[in-house]
Amino acid sequence: MNARRILTVMHKEWREMVRDPLSLVMGFVLPFALMLLIGFGMTFDVENIPLAIVDRDGSAASRDYAYRFIGSRYFDFKGYLADERKAAPLLMDGKLRAVIVIAERFERDLLAGRPAAVQVLLDGAFPDRVRITKGYISAINAAATRELIAGYLSRRDGIPAAQANELLQPFGLEMRYLYNQGVKSDWSIPPKLIMFILFFVPAFMTSLRVVREKETGTIFNIYTSPLTRVEFLLAKLAPYVAIALVNLVVLWLLAVLVFRAPFKGSFTLFFAAGALYVIATTCIGMLVSVFVRTQIAAMLISLVITFVPALQYSELEEPVTSMDPEGQLITYLLPGMHYVRVIMGTFLKNVGLEVLWPEALTLAVQAGGLFFACYLLFHKRVKA
Amino acid sequence: MIRPAASRALRWWRQLQVMTVKELLQVARDTPLMLFFVFAFTVQIVMGGGRPGFELRNALLHVRDADNSAASRELASRFRPPYYVFHGAGGRPDAATRLLDRGDAMVVMDIPEGFERALAQGRPTAVQVQVDTTNSAVGLLAATYAQQIAADYATEIALARAGITAGELQSLPVIREEQRAWFNPNQDNRWFFSVGDMVMMVTLLTILLSTAALAREKERGTVEQLLVSPLSPLQILLPKVLAMTLVVVAGTMVSVFAVLGPVFSMPLQGSLPLFFTITAIYGFTSSGLGLFAATVTRNLSQAGLLAIFLFVPIILFSGIHTPDEGMPGWLHTIVLFNPMAHYIDATYSILLRGAGLDLVWDSVLAMALLGAAVFGFGVWRFRRQFE
Numbered sequence A: 001m002n003a004r005r006i007l008t009v010m011h012k013e014w015r016e017m018v019r020d021p022l023s024l025v026m027g028f029v030l031p032f033a034l035m036l037l038i039g040f041g042m043t044f045d046v047e048n049i050p051l052a053i054v055d056r057d058g059s060a061a062s063r064d065y066a067y068r069f070i071g072s073r074y075f076d077f078k079g080y081l082a083d084e085r086k087a088a089p090l091l092m093d094g095k096l097r098a099v100i101v102i103a104e105r106f107e108r109d110l111l112a113g114r115p116a117a118v119q120v121l122l123d124g125a126f127p128d129r130v131r132i133t134k135g136y137i138s139a140i141n142a143a144a145t146r147e148l149i150a151g152y153l154s155r156r157d158g159i160p161a162a163q164a165n166e167l168l169q170p171f172g173l174e175m176r177y178l179y180n181q182g183v184k185s186d187w188s189i190p191p192k193l194i195m196f197i198l199f200f201v202p203a204f205m206t207s208l209r210v211v212r213e214k215e216t217g218t219i220f221n222i223y224t225s226p227l228t229r230v231e232f233l234l235a236k237l238a239p240y241v242a243i244a245l246v247n248l249v250v251l252w253l254l255a256v257l258v259f260r261a262p263f264k265g266s267f268t269l270f271f272a273a274g275a276l277y278v279i280a281t282t283c284i285g286m287l288v289s290v291f292v293r294t295q296i297a298a299m300l301i302s303l304v305i306t307f308v309p310a311l312q313y314s315e316l317e318e319p320v321t322s323m324d325p326e327g328q329l330i331t332y333l334l335p336g337m338h339y340v341r342v343i344m345g346t347f348l349k350n351v352g353l354e355v356l357w358p359e360a361l362t363l364a365v366q367a368g369g370l371f372f373a374c375y376l377l378f379h380k381r382v383k384a
Numbered sequence B: 001m002i003r004p005a006a007s008r009a010l011r012w013w014r015q016l017q018v019m020t021v022k023e024l025l026q027v028a029r030d031t032p033l034m035l036f037f038v039f040a041f042t043v044q045i046v047m048g049g050g051r052p053g054f055e056l057r058n059a060l061l062h063v064r065d066a067d068n069s070a071a072s073r074e075l076a077s078r079f080r081p082p083y084y085v086f087h088g089a090g091g092r093p094d095a096a097t098r099l100l101d102r103g104d105a106m107v108v109m110d111i112p113e114g115f116e117r118a119l120a121q122g123r124p125t126a127v128q129v130q131v132d133t134t135n136s137a138v139g140l141l142a143a144t145y146a147q148q149i150a151a152d153y154a155t156e157i158a159l160a161r162a163g164i165t166a167g168e169l170q171s172l173p174v175i176r177e178e179q180r181a182w183f184n185p186n187q188d189n190r191w192f193f194s195v196g197d198m199v200m201m202v203t204l205l206t207i208l209l210s211t212a213a214l215a216r217e218k219e220r221g222t223v224e225q226l227l228v229s230p231l232s233p234l235q236i237l238l239p240k241v242l243a244m245t246l247v248v249v250a251g252t253m254v255s256v257f258a259v260l261g262p263v264f265s266m267p268l269q270g271s272l273p274l275f276f277t278i279t280a281i282y283g284f285t286s287s288g289l290g291l292f293a294a295t296v297t298r299n300l301s302q303a304g305l306l307a308i309f310l311f312v313p314i315i316l317f318s319g320i321h322t323p324d325e326g327m328p329g330w331l332h333t334i335v336l337f338n339p340m341a342h343y344i345d346a347t348y349s350i351l352l353r354g355a356g357l358d359l360v361w362d363s364v365l366a367m368a369l370l371g372a373a374v375f376g377f378g379v380w381r382f383r384r385q386f387e
Helices: A003-018 A021-041 A060-070 A084-092 A106-111 A127-157 A161-167 A185-216 A219-224 A229-258 A267-291 A295-312 A325-333 A335-349 A353-377 B002-028 B031-041 B043-049 B070-077 B093-102 B115-121 B136-161 B189-220 B222-228 B233-260 B272-295 B300-316 B329-335 B339-352 B357-385
Strands: A049-055 A075-080 A098-102 A116-123 A171-178 B059-065 B084-089 B107-111 B125-132 B175-182
Touching: A003 A021, A003 A229, A021 A185, A021 A229, A021 B300, A049 A060, A049 A084, A049 A127, A060 A075, A060 A098, A060 A106, A060 A127, A084 A098, A084 A116, A098 A127, A106 A116, A116 A127, A127 A161, A127 B136, A127 B175, A127 B189, A171 B115, A171 B136, A185 A219, A185 A229, A185 A267, A185 A295, A185 A335, A185 B300, A229 A267, A229 A353, A267 A295, A267 A335, A267 A353, A295 A325, A295 B031, A295 B043, A295 B189, A295 B300, A325 A335, A325 B043, A335 A353, B002 B031, B002 B189, B002 B233, B031 B043, B031 B189, B031 B233, B043 B189, B043 B233, B059 B070, B059 B093, B070 B107, B070 B115, B070 B136, B093 B107, B093 B125, B107 B136, B115 B125, B125 B136, B189 B222, B189 B233, B189 B272, B189 B300, B189 B339, B222 B233, B233 B272, B233 B357, B272 B300, B272 B339, B272 B357, B300 B339, B339 B357
Parallel strands: A049 A075, A049 A098, A116 B175, A171 B125, B059 B084, B059 B107
Antiparallel strands: A098 A116, B107 B125
């Protein structure tokens, strides 16, 4: 390895970058702007569910019951419907997500001491949201049922309603939400976005670097030069790793200062693991670049193979424990999840290398392995 | 004089055809790219369809039972798979924090000493549950389910003490709910995610391919050749959009007939011709966005970065990842201009809910208007940039 040769090629890369100032500026503005836009917009909270009620009974009791839903912040009450047939097209069009149908004899049944029937129709197209909506509805119904039983007990045993209600709750759960006290998605999303954005942006920027020289033919200058493969790859990667490192710090600052996410752990650990992570993602871009022949293919492949896993196989959304074995394998093989663990450990949990060493080690192995793969795939000879 | 006009129209049409074939050939000759298309519309959809979603599955549960009574064991045993996996018991008080820190447990439950006695004597008591909410959506599910399980158990104990049996409960004034999820009765995640992934692939490929197709011509200078040819800007740009639209419509056909039906046994409810027509309209709109990115930039690197800035928010705020109801108000307004949000609406309505054009026409109209505006701007910019 010859440091002067590496510096020469790096200098050439740098000149190229400076002569395309818009790309360079966008390389910094894009992560910044994405962080703000997604950080403020993304949420997994299921609230304001559009709801309609079909009140076939039209009694005082059924109206009281309906108000449990109308008053809930989880539902956005769109109005009463005359019957279920009116609900079908609205559910089909996605204008309503839930319809509560109160049966005709609702009040009469309750007064007679019989169970009263309520039917819930849900738009099943979004299973995640259906599960949560079902939970909200069941909780409201459970509360209503408990009050009704308490009323029955107080009448039967001649005790005050409040006492009866207390009797029905012999123990409670004291919930403690760790690391994210308000269970606000806001705290966990912006830090994870650092991983998300630095997965595909560096990979894309690097993916054009070699294939561009192949398309324009300047790669033959490299082929005929005394430059070794390692020197060439290092010189090509270094400027993009440097850009990504600046972005790493900028995104961290945004997470802490703008989104007010608590950062409890060691910045050194966050940054060192982040450096390994961006080396890995930059190398993914390089790997695509040495593999394909056209810039179009490089752009498309590098973006899809980084953007999709950044979204799906990284613990940005669902945790690895709930995935099926294939999904788990992909998640463990890619760098995203390992860095998310370091991010969560240093941001919300305050744990150090004593807990996070497996993640740090994995990132190091991935960065090294990906660089080695680039080395194996890049040849200074045109394939016949 | 109808003849010259007719022959002009015919020539215009032939030129458009030739250019479209040229675009398609360019794509077809790129072998890695072709392989990638096949991957994107088959393997990727199969894998994406297998996502678990925000479902509570295998949450690691650690129980510290200081009471060790029948009641406490009963409570702990109600935390069952597939939601919770019993992952350990006991340990000193500070061990809980360490377990949660390391991710060795997601839920730690502490049952106090004298739990059973308190229940028997009717004294109020509490069980402490600590939940790791670094993943807020799943953490919230774990907490909600825990509360449901505890409430059910508590009610059972209370009713037994009041001398009410489970059978008698059916002759008490209670609310009996019957929940039915239409269109996907078993909440099969795969139906949701596979369609979502297909739509995401259509978006990614149309935006990126059309960006790349134009940016490359600009970078190589072949666009100058096109400009001096007898082609109008419309005849240069429209074939690129048409070619990409054809590619993605073919791709969705492969997905629908080879994956959604056979692999995920999705009951394709609505009209498939309607769905493919809407896909073509969306392909036009979203390729138009790609052309826009390429017309306002100078090379592929700039165009690609701008395309990222377009497709990332378009995908994340389409309704698949962030529920539209939960979005902040300012975002709601922006999402009206997100063509993928309209395409998603129409796609789920047609494929899953069996809706027809009478219900989804508004989404289709919004997509077409957005497409016409974006494409019109692209043609206008394209002409201007060389003047």
